[in-house]
Structure formats: structure tokens, C-alpha cells
Amino acid sequence: MEYRKISIQIDPFQEWFRDVLTSQLAEIGFDSFVEIEEGFEAYIPSQLFSLRDFDKVVSAYDDDYDFLINSEIIEDQNWNKEWEKNYFKPLVIGGECMIRAPFHTEYPNAKYEIIIEPNMAFGTGNHETTATIVESILQNDLSGKTILDMGCGTGILSILASMKGAKHITAIDIDKxxxxxxxxxxxxxNIQNISVKLGDAALLGDEKFDLIFANIHKNVLLNDMEAYHNVLNDGGTLIMSGFYTEDIPDIKNKAESLGMKDAGYVEKNNWTAHSFLKEIE
Incomplete structure (x- = not known):
């Protein structure tokens, strides 16, 4: 998939404002972000990029901030070499799960060791949304459960779920x-109980799940939540991430309108992982 990379430097730079801006760009289709000095890099599939939508987001702050913006097209490629050179380092989450790439030669020991070929920021475990769900998996007994991993990225959550004893995992992502x-x-x-599918919530059919992870953008969650609810077993849990703490009311209202019970949330640097329980009827 061809991507457009937009580098943005902010003057005056404020970390909280960078988070606000990346959140709003995520709403219009940007799916990955990398922090740089006094700004960030934002990535979006080229076919989804709208200059009008982008200008609308950024120009709203012209009175208070100056922006230095550069844009370039990145041809269809595997992202491994880029991440190997610049970004991806061995990472331990929750004291128990260590995530590394095959090219790493020095790394700490941990109860669960996951090896991945990294492909962008979301999915290496470095981003808060992935880390918070990893922590949730570590805290729960998944023995014998059926799992749905929506927006599976590099497959970290599915792989850890298998290592934690899940019976079967269905992993779905719209990106090739x-x-x-x-x-x-x-x-x-060496994981053999993951079925991987290319597509979105339209792929969901009659199969039922005990636990669903959905690490996707807010608008997609709101649009597809009913589909998740329909394939969730009674007594099952839906864990959603990929949105900010200020988005909780919208997510909660939608979930409760479907009859799900709020089971709490965890927050990390303003990113949220929110759990909901489908009560037994």
C-alpha cells in the first residue's frame, strides 16, 4: 500500500497539543504517528488523503501556532528495514511480555517472548493503545477462550492471547x-491457532467469541460496535482502544445503547482502553 508521509513541526511546541493534533488527524484517516523533535510524522494510505480535510484540521490553529509541513509519497514496501534502522527496540510490557524483532541480539528475559517483523508504529507494542491491551491480556486467564482481534496490526495481541492459552484466535485487518x-x-x-483474514467487520458471520480486542480509531469503533456485540458471547468482554480519554462518553454511550455494561478503563498518556461486558440474558 502506498503511503503519504507528512512531517509537522509545531511552534511553539507543546506536547499536549501534539496529542490533540494527532488525535484529530486520526479522525480523517491517518493511521500511524512517529514523534520527532518539536512535532511528529503522520502516515496515511495515499488513496485516503484529502488535502482539504488536512488543511481544515491544521488551519483551525493558525492563530495560535505556526507549522512547518513537509509531505512525501512513500512507495508500497515492507517497513522492516525502516524500523530496524530507526525505531524498534526490544520492549517489556507489564514486566512479563518482551517484544523484539528477529534482528535484535541483546534483549531482556521475560515470561512471554514475542518475535515480530515490525511494520509501522501501531503494532510494535510501543504505542499506548497496544501496550494497554497487552497489559489487560497479561492480567486475565484466557485458557480455552475464543478470541477476535480486530485491527490486528502485526498480530501481537493474537500471539500473546495464544501464549496465554486461548483456544482459537481470529485476527482481522483491512491493511494488506x-x-x-x-x-x-x-x-x-510457532503459533498455529490464529486464523488471519483481510478485511473489516463485514467479515464477521456466525462465529462467536468470548473476548474481543478492537484497537482501531474511534469512528470505526462507533460504526462497527454493533457487529462486535453481535458476535460476542453472553458474558463475554469487548476491549476497545485507539481513542483518547475525552472520547470515552461517545464510546460508552454507544456500548450502553447496545446493552453492554461498563467494565472500566485504563488510561496511558491520555490514550484509553475501555472494557465492556455483554451481560448474560
């Missing part, structure tokens, strides 16, 4: 690299 990456990473970790 994520689909292929999850297949590759499952093989790297």
Missing part, C-alpha cells in the same frame, strides 16, 4: 501488510 505481517509473525512464534 498487516494481514501478511500477522501470518508471518504467527509463524515466527
Amino acid at each position: 501488510w498487516s494481514y501478511e505481517g500477522t501470518l508471518e509473525n504467527a509463524s515466527l512464534n
Whole structure:
């Protein structure tokens, strides 16, 4: 998939404002962000980029901030070499899960060791949305459960769920690299009980799940939440991430309108992972 990369430097730079701006860009289709000095890099599939929508987001702050913006097209490629050179380092989450790439030669020991070929910021475990769900998986007994991983990225959550004893995992992503990456990473970790599918919530049919992870943008969550609810077993849990703390009311209202019970949330640097329980009827 061809991507557009937009580098933005902010003057005066404020970390909280960077978070606000990345959140709003995520609403219009940007799916990955990398922090740089006094700004960030934002990535979006080229076919989804709208200059009008982008200008609308940024120009709203012209009175208070100056922006230095550069844009470039990144041809269809595997992202491994870029991440190997610049970004991806061995990472331990929750004291128990260590995530590394095959090229790492020095790394700490941990109870669960996941090897991945990284492909962008979302999915390496470095982003708060992935880390918070990893922590939730570590805290729960998944033995014998059926799992749905929506927006599976590199497959980290699916792989850890398998290591934690899940019976079967269905991993779905709309991005070709994520689909292929999850297949590759499952093989790297000798995981054989993950079914990987290319697509979105339209793929969901009659299969039922005990636990669903949905690490996607807010608008997609709101649009697809009913589909998740329909395939969730009574007594099952839906964990959603990919949105900010200030978005909780919208997410909660939608979930409760479907009859789900708020089971609490965790917050990390203003990113949120919110759990909901489908009560037994």
C-alpha cells in the first residue's frame, strides 16, 4: 500500500497539543504517528488523503501556532528495514511480555517472548493503545477462550492471547501488510491457532467469541460496535482502544445503547482502553 508521509513541526511546541493534533488527524484517516523533535510524522494510505480535510484540521490553529509541513509519497514496501534502522527496540510490557524483532541480539528475559517483523508504529507494542491491551491480556486467564482481534496490526495481541492459552484466535485487518505481517509473525512464534483474514467487520458471520480486542480509531469503533456485540458471547468482554480519554462518553454511550455494561478503563498518556461486558440474558 502506498503511503503519504507528512512531517509537522509545531511552534511553539507543546506536547499536549501534539496529542490533540494527532488525535484529530486520526479522525480523517491517518493511521500511524512517529514523534520527532518539536512535532511528529503522520502516515496515511495515499488513496485516503484529502488535502482539504488536512488543511481544515491544521488551519483551525493558525492563530495560535505556526507549522512547518513537509509531505512525501512513500512507495508500497515492507517497513522492516525502516524500523530496524530507526525505531524498534526490544520492549517489556507489564514486566512479563518482551517484544523484539528477529534482528535484535541483546534483549531482556521475560515470561512471554514475542518475535515480530515490525511494520509501522501501531503494532510494535510501543504505542499506548497496544501496550494497554497487552497489559489487560497479561492480567486475565484466557485458557480455552475464543478470541477476535480486530485491527490486528502485526498480530501481537493474537500471539500473546495464544501464549496465554486461548483456544482459537481470529485476527482481522483491512491493511494488506498487516494481514501478511500477522501470518508471518504467527509463524515466527510457532503459533498455529490464529486464523488471519483481510478485511473489516463485514467479515464477521456466525462465529462467536468470548473476548474481543478492537484497537482501531474511534469512528470505526462507533460504526462497527454493533457487529462486535453481535458476535460476542453472553458474558463475554469487548476491549476497545485507539481513542483518547475525552472520547470515552461517545464510546460508552454507544456500548450502553447496545446493552453492554461498563467494565472500566485504563488510561496511558491520555490514550484509553475501555472494557465492556455483554451481560448474560
